Amino acid sequence: MKYIDEYRDPQIAYALVDRIARLVTKPRVLMEVCGGQTHTLMRYGIGDLLPKEVELVHGPGCPVCVTPLEILDQAVLIAGLPNVILTSYGDMLRVPGSQSDLFAARANGANVRIVYSPMDALKIARDNPRRQVVFFAVGFETTAPANAMAVWQAKREGLSNFSMLASHVLVPPAMRMILESPVSRVQGFIAPGHVCTIMGFREYEVLASEFHVPIVVGGFEPVDLLEAILLLVAQLEEGRSVVENQYSRYLDREGNRAAQHMLRDVFRVADRKWRGIGEIPNSGLELREEYAAHNAERVFGLTPLSVQEPRECISALVLQGLQKPVDCPAFGKRCTPMTPLGAPMVSSEGACAAWHQYKRYV
Amino acid sequence: MCLAVPGRVLNVVGDDPAFRSANVDFCGVRKNVNLVYTPEAVAGDFVLVHVGFAISRIDKEEAARTFQYLQQIGALEEEGLAR
Numbered sequence: 001m002k003y004i005d006e007y008r009d010p011q012i013a014y015a016l017v018d019r020i021a022r023l024v025t026k027p028r029v030l031m032e033v034c035g036g037q038t039h040t041l042m043r044y045g046i047g048d049l050l051p052k053e054v055e056l057v058h059g060p061g062c063p064v065c066v067t068p069l070e071i072l073d074q075a076v077l078i079a080g081l082p083n084v085i086l087t088s089y090g091d092m093l094r095v096p097g098s099q100s101d102l103f104a105a106r107a108n109g110a111n112v113r114i115v116y117s118p119m120d121a122l123k124i125a126r127d128n129p130r131r132q133v134v135f136f137a138v139g140f141e142t143t144a145p146a147n148a149m150a151v152w153q154a155k156r157e158g159l160s161n162f163s164m165l166a167s168h169v170l171v172p173p174a175m176r177m178i179l180e181s182p183v184s185r186v187q188g189f190i191a192p193g194h195v196c197t198i199m200g201f202r203e204y205e206v207l208a209s210e211f212h213v214p215i216v217v218g219g220f221e222p223v224d225l226l227e228a229i230l231l232l233v234a235q236l237e238e239g240r241s242v243v244e245n246q247y248s249r250y251l252d253r254e255g256n257r258a259a260q261h262m263l264r265d266v267f268r269v270a271d272r273k274w275r276g277i278g279e280i281p282n283s284g285l286e287l288r289e290e291y292a293a294h295n296a297e298r299v300f301g302l303t304p305l306s307v308q309e310p311r312e313c314i315s316a317l318v319l320q321g322l323q324k325p326v327d328c329p330a331f332g333k334r335c336t337p338m339t340p341l342g343a344p345m346v347s348s349e350g351a352c353a354a355w356h357q358y359k360r361y362v
Numbered sequence: 363m364c365l366a367v368p369g370r371v372l373n374v375v376g377d378d379p380a381f382r383s384a385n386v387d388f389c390g391v392r393k394n395v396n397l398v399y400t401p402e403a404v405a406g407d408f409v410l411v412h413v414g415f416a417i418s419r420i421d422k423e424e425a426a427r428t429f430q431y432l433q434q435i436g437a438l439e440e441e442g443l444a445r
C-alpha cells in the first residue's frame with residue numbers, strides 16, 4: 001500500500017539507525033507519547049536496534065488505558081439498565097472497571113454493541129426510536145472530532161434517544177505534567193502525529209520553549225519513528241529545543257481547522273482524571289451545556305463515583321517513564337493482558353501490554 | 363486507539379456537507395468514509411482515515427520530498443558514503 005510500505009523499508013531503517021549511532025555522544029532519554037507509536041517500536045524491536053545511549057520510555061498516550069475506573073463502572077451500570085443499547089469502540093469492551101467489564105455485562109444480557117464509527121451509533125439510535133442509545137466515547141484529539149460530529153448531528157436531527165458518555169483526554173497537558181515533575185528523566189518527545197493532524201503543533205511549541213525540550217511530531221511506521229529519533233538526537237547534540245515536523249506528509253502547523261471548529265462547538269476544556277495517574281488540570285473535554293440533552297451523565301442522572309485502584313500497580317511511574325513494566329512485581333504474574341490490574345496493561349497499546357506481548361522474556 | 367490508516371478516495375458521494383462521504387479503498391477493502399473534515403478531498407487523493415472519518419489529506423509533494431530524502435540516506439549508507 002502506498003504511503004505505508006515505503007515507510008517499512010529495512011534498508012532505510014538501518015541507514016537511520018547508523019546515523020543515530022554516529023551522532024549520539026551521551027545518554028539520551030526520549031519518550032514517545034502515543035500508544036500507537038509504543039506498539040510499533042515494540043513490534044519492530046526498534047529499541048534493541050538503537051545504540052545503547054538512546055533509551056526510549058513510553059508515555060501515557062493510550063486513551064483506552066487512561067479511562068478512569070469510575071467511568072467504566074458508569075458504562076457498565078448504564079448498559080445494565082432496561083431499554084438501553086450501549087455502543088462503543090471494540091477496544092473498550094474488555095477493559096475492566098472495578099467490578100466488571102462490558103463483555104461480562106453483555107454475557108449477562110445487557111445490549112452492548114461494538115461500533116466502528118460514532119456515526120454507526122447514531123444510525124442504531126435512528127433505527128431504535130424506543131430505546132436509549134448511549135455511545136461510550138473515549139479518545140484523544142484524534143478521535144474527539146468524530147465523536148463531536150455524532151453529538152452535533154444528533155442535536156441537528158432532534159434525535160432525543162441518543163446520548164454520549166464521554167471520556168476525552170488531551171495530550172499537551174499530560175506532557176506538561178511529566179515535564180513539571182521534579183524526577184522527570186525525559187529529554188525529548190516524539191509527539192503524536194495523528195493528534196497533531198487535528199490540532200497542529202502550536203501547543204507543542206509552547207512546551208518546547210518553556211521547558212527547553214526538543215519535540216518532533218512523528219508518524220507511526222518504523223521509518224517515521226527512526227527519523228523522529230534521529231531529529232531529536234540531532235537537536236540534543238546541537239543544544240536546540242524546537243518543534244520539528246517529521247509527519248509533514250499529513251499535517252502542518254495549524255492542523256485541521258474544520259475539526260477544531262467542531263471541537264470548540266461541542267466541547268469545552270475541563271480537568272480530567274487519568275487512570276493510573278490522577279487528575280491533570282485542563283486535560284479533558286466535556287460536552288457543552290447546549291448539548292446537555294445528549295450528555296449521558298445528565299440523561300441518566302449519574303452521580304460521580306470514587307473507586308480505589310489496585311495498590312500494587314506502579315502504572316503512574318511507568319506512564320511517566322520512571323520505571324519499566326518489568327520493574328513491577330505484578331508484571332506477567334498477577335497482571336497480564338487477560339487479567340489486567342492497571343491502566344497500561346488493558347489495551348495492546350499500553351506500555352505494560354506491549355512489553356508483555358513482545359519483551360516478556362528479555 | 364489513535365490508529366489512522368491511509369486509503370485512496372475512489373469517488374465522492376452526497377452534497378450535504380455534514381454527510382459528504384466517499385468510497386475509500388484500503389488495499390482492496392472498501393469502506394464508506396465521512397469527508398466533513400477534509401472538504402477538499404477529491405477522487406484519487408490519499409486520505410488518512412480514523413473511526414470512519416478522513417482526518418487529513420496527504421500532501422503528495424511533501425510525501426515525495428520526504429521519501430526522496432529518506433531514500434537518499436538509505437542509498438548513501440549502503441555505499442558507505444555518508445558522513
Ligand code: SF4
Pocket residue numbers: 312313314315318325328329330331332335336340341342343344345352
Ligand atoms: S504490570 Fe500491571 S500492575 Fe504492574 S504497572 Fe503495569 S499495569 Fe500496573
